[in-house]
Amino acid sequence: MDRRKIEESIFKWLMFTSTLIIIFSLVLILATVIVKGMPALNGAMITQTPKGGYYLGREGGVLNAIVGSLYLAGGATFLAVLISLPVVLYLNVYARRGSRLVAFTRFSLDVLWGVPSIIYGAFGFTIMLFFGLRASLLGGIIAVSLLILPIMSRAMDEVVRMVPEELLQASYALGTTRFETALKVVVRQTLPGILTAILIAFGRGIGDAASVILTAGFTDNIPYSLFRPVATLPLAIFFQLGTPFPEVQQRAYASALILTVVILIISMVSRILTRRFTKHIVK
């Protein structure tokens, strides 16, 4: 066989194997979580908070962590949207094309994206100390929003960047301000992408353990105030896996299953929403 044909078949084989590894990892992770978690998953797991001695294998569930995670990731996502959207609209609508500040902002976001989440946890912790906050829902929300801010901003930026300059000009030509154009044309045109960015960030936020370990604390109760500690699913998994009791370890997998299902639901909802909002998009 000639050299080019061998090259071609090696490369084909490589691509095929790589693709297979991706699919296989997903299947394997899901299978592990399901097989190990299913037996421990019951009504009590998702409807009850831990009773006394839960971590010794007695009664209760992880409702505290489910609700806590939703509160925390929801709050952090909300906060991150409030900052991301103006940043992205500034970069793409207000700032002059090719300006240095724009390039530097994008660079900063990329660097922030690469910062490990434990650093955000530590940073959030320092901020909390400065303001005299204890480990609390608010502290966790701040740390997680810092963590997901660059992810959300850059994901939004990538879609808003695709808006053709002429579409903006078409709107300006009708005598609109930049703000009107940003809100009524740019956001509408990119709504599916913006929603996807928000949900990706939410998914990343709800699954992170390192940023909340110092900032959100942990509790067996459902928090009723921003200033109380809050439990999260990733930490619940961590604590349960850390016990010496097999039945509690199994509950960790059940918790992981719950977290996976939550994220699955979110990405499915995002798919549906995306389809719904693409109706008016100009190609």
Added chain:
Amino acid sequence: MEFKTHISVKNLNVFYGNEQALKNITVDIPGKRITVIIGPSGCGKTTLLKSFNRLIDPVDGVRVSGKVLFDGEDILDPKVEVTQIRRKMGLLFQKPYPLPMSIYDNVTYGPKIHGIRNKRELDKIVEYYLKQASLWDEVKDRLHQPASKLSLGQQQRLCLARGLAVEPEIILGDEPTSALDPKSSQRIEQRFLELKNEYTIVIVTHILRQAKRLADYVVFLYFGELIEHGPAEDIFENPKREMTKEYIKGIIS
């Protein structure tokens, strides 16, 4: 034919960074006529057109000097309220850019922003301007469908209706038929010929035959310089400059 000046360009220079896109342009654009700006691509036609409604503003490193007088006001003056200038000039691009909303909302987008809220009034505006753009009959039963579902030719007429709905005095067209099929192009041209009784129309084109069909007044640009301008019959039948002659004969392009 008599010409009454509507836009007056005086010593206009535009630089992109170190590159000079327009060199000392002085020309008067007549009112209620079709003025066609001709010249090869990349010679500053679009820049001249966009300087009329200041759409060259957001480009980084752009420098402008000179004056563009419109109703006696210098629109390049930084103190001028740019949104007020722009609403007096409708703009059509090479490719139609409908806004990401329904046909109805595309037409009412401008009027709504400028303060019209009454539903019945908006309905009237939609019908009136879609008729002016000769699109009404094709879309009257699906006004609330996405504008992006229309054909390119229909989209360009929708863009025309959308521009007219803010009651401009001037229509600017940057090669407005270049993305359209011949039939659609013809319809747009027909609209221009009818609309010139009410509006001042300025069109950029590099299609010489289109220029001949439409123009009352011609501006010939070549690499940022104004070579010649004048009434259409003079430029096409009797050009004074050698370069204009060659361009019109098709020797240079």
